Structure formats: structure tokens, C-alpha cells
Amino acid sequence: MKRVTILGSTGSIGTQALDVISSHPDQFTVVGLSANSSVSQLEEQCRIFTPQYACMMDETAAKELRTALADTDIQVLAGMDGLCTLAALEQNDILLNSVVGMVGLQPTLTAIAAGTTIALANKETLVAGGKLVTDLAKKMGVDILPVDSEHSAIFQCLQDKHSARRLKKVVLTASGGPFFGYSRDMLAQVTVKDALKHPNWDMGAKITIDSATLMNKGLELIEASWLFDKTPDEIDIVVHRESIIHSLVQFDDNSMLAQLGVPDMRIPIQYALTYPDRWPSPVKELSLADCGSLTFARPDIETFTCLGICIEAARRGGLAPCTVSGANEEAVALFLQGKIGFLQIGELARAAMHTLPQKDVYSLEDVLAQDQEARAFVRAAVGA
Structure with missing residues (x-):
């Protein structure tokens, strides 16, 4: 039984992680769950998965959850202190950090200091504090297992350790978001409703907007530079509208490897939770014949300036x-x-x-x- 704590269990990644865990009930024990303010959803998760601990970032929500779970033995924590307490639990075999934003940095560092393996779905942890996180992970001998589909794809392509030593370049794929092909004038007119319509992925609002601006891909470039020890100039980005190839690697001999699959986050989530093993998955099989064709294009950095801003930040x-x-x-x-x-x-x-x-x-x-x-x-x- 692998003991798992999930930070951000009511979000898109967290709920899909619990779906993975439900598919393998004899392989996982849920130790802790956390949410920002979704009391009723976290209560439901607690009653299904019976963790020892739950945490709400919002103090008022934490009080409500304590009342709702008064008939259980679940200990309810609150705020950043509560998140860090969950992250430091000695019962944890692996911590899935799927919170959104900078709130994820401190719990990640806390878990690494406790020697806990990290399944990382929180970009800001490495974007904002990459050197702090990677230095501490090396010191503590802790694995950081990427959950983002792109970084997981790269990680999977590098499991041959001999080839990994000859890694020349990383290639991140991007769906292009809902506004692929738009001009600046067209982008000036888009609404929130327009920007929340992602063509391939079902994600939270913040990440969906980041995908529409291509900021998400820029943040992933910075994250990849820390995960795979590559400079910004050793990381390429290619627009791949179908989201079937999740990313690629290029070696010194210019051969390339790619990881393919249907656009379903349960694949990279499960791989992080079961690494280094691969188990049967609830995700449907990929049919290349049904895909028909796969397309590729260069990103338009002049129009989607957020990507260029991130590249500049990575170089600085x-x-x-x-x-x-x-x-x-x-x-x-x-x-x-x-x-x-x-x-x-x-x-x-x-x-x-x-x-x-x-x-x-x-x-x-x-x-x-x-x-x-x-x-x-x-x-x-x-x-x-």
C-alpha cells in the first residue's frame, strides 16, 4: 500500500488523482487531503477515502469542515501551517502537490525536507523557487516526479539512463489554446468566456487562461529547465493542436523519442503515483488510425507575448x-x-x-x- 497525501484534492488534478486511486483501491491509502474553500466537496472526499487529516486554506471553511466531520476521527487543519503539516507527515510515501499558484512552494520544500517523494503538478514551485527546490531535493535524495503531461512525457522518454546522458534538447508541445491563429487585434476583443474554452483539456480557470495566453507554456519551459537541467536555448516549443504527442526529447545523434496518448491527465498522474511501475489505467487506448494526422507549427511569440516574456525571464x-x-x-x-x-x-x-x-x-x-x-x-x- 502506497500512502498518499494530495494537496488540492478538489481541483482538476486532485479529483483525477482520486479517480486513479479508486481504480486501484488495494494499492493506495490516502493519508491527507486539502482544499482551498470547497467544504462540501472535501467533506465528500473525506467520507469516501477516510484520510487521517484534512486541511482547508480558508480558516472559516476549516471551521465548517470540522463541524461537518465531527462524527469522524479526521483531524482538520487550516491555512499554510496546515498545508505544511500535511506535507511533513511521516506517514507519507508520496505527496501530490496539485494546488494552483505560489501557495504550493512552501509545502513542497517542507515535504522534501521530510524526505518525501514529490509528485509535482504545481508549476509555480519550480518557476519561482527552482534553485531552492532542486538544491534541497539533491541534498535530501528526494525524487521530484513531474505530473504535467509535458514534463511527464519527457521524464518517461528519459528512463533509459544511458540515453539520458546524451540528451541534447527538450521539445515541449503546446495545443495553442483556443486562440491559435489569432492576431493581436483579435486577441484584444476576446472575453473571459472565450478564453475558458480550451480545445483539448479540462483544467481549472487559472491554468486555462494561462494556456490561452501561452503563459502556461512559458512557465513549463522554466519548469523544464530545472527538472531536466537544460538552458532555455536547449528547450524548443512546437504547437501540436491534437495534443496526442505530449512532448519529445532529442539526443546527441539527433534521434528523437516522444510519448503519445489521449489527452487525459490520469495517465501522467498515475505514472507519478506508481513510478517506476506501470499499471492498468482507466484511460482509453490511443488509436493512431482514428487520429488520422498530426500537425505541428511554430508558436507565434510576437502575437502571444507571454511566451517570449517567460523565455526572457528564464534567461535572466x-x-x-x-x-x-x-x-x-x-x-x-x-x-x-x-x-x-x-x-x-x-x-x-x-x-x-x-x-x-x-x-x-x-x-x-x-x-x-x-x-x-x-x-x-x-x-x-x-x-x-
């Missing part, structure tokens, strides 16, 4: 990626509230990176402070 290093991530997170929230336009997301992220002081060497406190500075910059820039 230090706190630049953290600045872009924090500014983007705040800008996306404002866009979802109807307070700014679609194109302003990238404009604000770029302005924050070019305006705020940066550091090449940083601590956790520096990262958290820079994230808050970037958010405050965005709010001040639009008078929010």
Missing part, C-alpha cells in the same frame, strides 16, 4: 521567473474578474519584470517577498 534567471509568475497570477485573477483585458496580462507581467529590482541569489523569504511585490505592482498599475 534569479527572481525574474518569480516576478513574472506572481504578476501573471494577479493579472489573470483581474482578467477573470473583468477588470483588465486579455492583452494586459502579458503587458503587466513584462512591466513587472522590467521594473522591479531583481536578485540573482535568493532565499525562500526573497521569493515570497518578490511574489507579493509583483502582485502589488500589478494591482497598482491598474488601480485595483
Whole structure:
């Protein structure tokens, strides 16, 4: 029995992870679950999977959950302290971090310090604090198993350790989002409703907007640079509308390997939870004949500026990626509230990176402070 704690269990990744666990009930024990504010959903999950611990980020929601679960032995925690307590539990064999945003960094570091394997679905952990996380993981001998479909694909292609030593380049695939082929003028007119219509994946609102701006792909580039020890110039991005090839690797002899599958996150989630084994999956088989054809195109960095901003941040290093991530997170929230336009997301992220002081060497406190500075910059820039 593998003992699992899931941070962000009511979100898209968390619910699909629980679906995977339900498909293998004799192989997993759920130790802890957490959510932001979805009391009724987390209560239902707790009653089904009977974890020892549950955590709500929102203090008021935590009080409600304690009342709702008063007839059980489940201990309900709250806030960042609660998340870090879940992350540090000695019962954990693996921690699936699927929270959205910077809130995921501290629990990741806490779990690594406790020697727990990380199944990582929280981009901001490596984008904002990549050096802190990877240095600590090396020191503690902890595995970071990627859950994002692209990074999982790369990871799977590198299981031949002899070939992995000859890795020349990483190629991330991108669906292109709902606005592939749009001009800047067209993007200026898109609405929140338009941006939330992803062609292939069912994701949370923030990640879906990031996919529409191509910010998501830029953040993945930064994440890949830390996971696979590659510079930004050793990572390519190609638009692949069908989302069948999830990413590729190129070796010194210029041969390439790719991982293919239907666009279903349960594949990379399950691989992270069962690594290094592969088990039967609830996901349907891929039929190449039914796919018909697969297409590829270069991303339009001039139109979708968020991708270029992330590449620049990756080359700058230090706190630049953290600045872009924090500014983007705040800008996306404002866009979802109807307070700014679609194109302003990238404009604000770029302005924050070019305006705020940066550091090449940083601590956790520096990262958290820079994230808050970037958010405050965005709010001040639009008078929010």
C-alpha cells in the first residue's frame, strides 16, 4: 500500500488523482487531503477515502469542515501551517502537490525536507523557487516526479539512463489554446468566456487562461529547465493542436523519442503515483488510425507575448521567473474578474519584470517577498 497525501484534492488534478486511486483501491491509502474553500466537496472526499487529516486554506471553511466531520476521527487543519503539516507527515510515501499558484512552494520544500517523494503538478514551485527546490531535493535524495503531461512525457522518454546522458534538447508541445491563429487585434476583443474554452483539456480557470495566453507554456519551459537541467536555448516549443504527442526529447545523434496518448491527465498522474511501475489505467487506448494526422507549427511569440516574456525571464534567471509568475497570477485573477483585458496580462507581467529590482541569489523569504511585490505592482498599475 502506497500512502498518499494530495494537496488540492478538489481541483482538476486532485479529483483525477482520486479517480486513479479508486481504480486501484488495494494499492493506495490516502493519508491527507486539502482544499482551498470547497467544504462540501472535501467533506465528500473525506467520507469516501477516510484520510487521517484534512486541511482547508480558508480558516472559516476549516471551521465548517470540522463541524461537518465531527462524527469522524479526521483531524482538520487550516491555512499554510496546515498545508505544511500535511506535507511533513511521516506517514507519507508520496505527496501530490496539485494546488494552483505560489501557495504550493512552501509545502513542497517542507515535504522534501521530510524526505518525501514529490509528485509535482504545481508549476509555480519550480518557476519561482527552482534553485531552492532542486538544491534541497539533491541534498535530501528526494525524487521530484513531474505530473504535467509535458514534463511527464519527457521524464518517461528519459528512463533509459544511458540515453539520458546524451540528451541534447527538450521539445515541449503546446495545443495553442483556443486562440491559435489569432492576431493581436483579435486577441484584444476576446472575453473571459472565450478564453475558458480550451480545445483539448479540462483544467481549472487559472491554468486555462494561462494556456490561452501561452503563459502556461512559458512557465513549463522554466519548469523544464530545472527538472531536466537544460538552458532555455536547449528547450524548443512546437504547437501540436491534437495534443496526442505530449512532448519529445532529442539526443546527441539527433534521434528523437516522444510519448503519445489521449489527452487525459490520469495517465501522467498515475505514472507519478506508481513510478517506476506501470499499471492498468482507466484511460482509453490511443488509436493512431482514428487520429488520422498530426500537425505541428511554430508558436507565434510576437502575437502571444507571454511566451517570449517567460523565455526572457528564464534567461535572466534569479527572481525574474518569480516576478513574472506572481504578476501573471494577479493579472489573470483581474482578467477573470473583468477588470483588465486579455492583452494586459502579458503587458503587466513584462512591466513587472522590467521594473522591479531583481536578485540573482535568493532565499525562500526573497521569493515570497518578490511574489507579493509583483502582485502589488500589478494591482497598482491598474488601480485595483
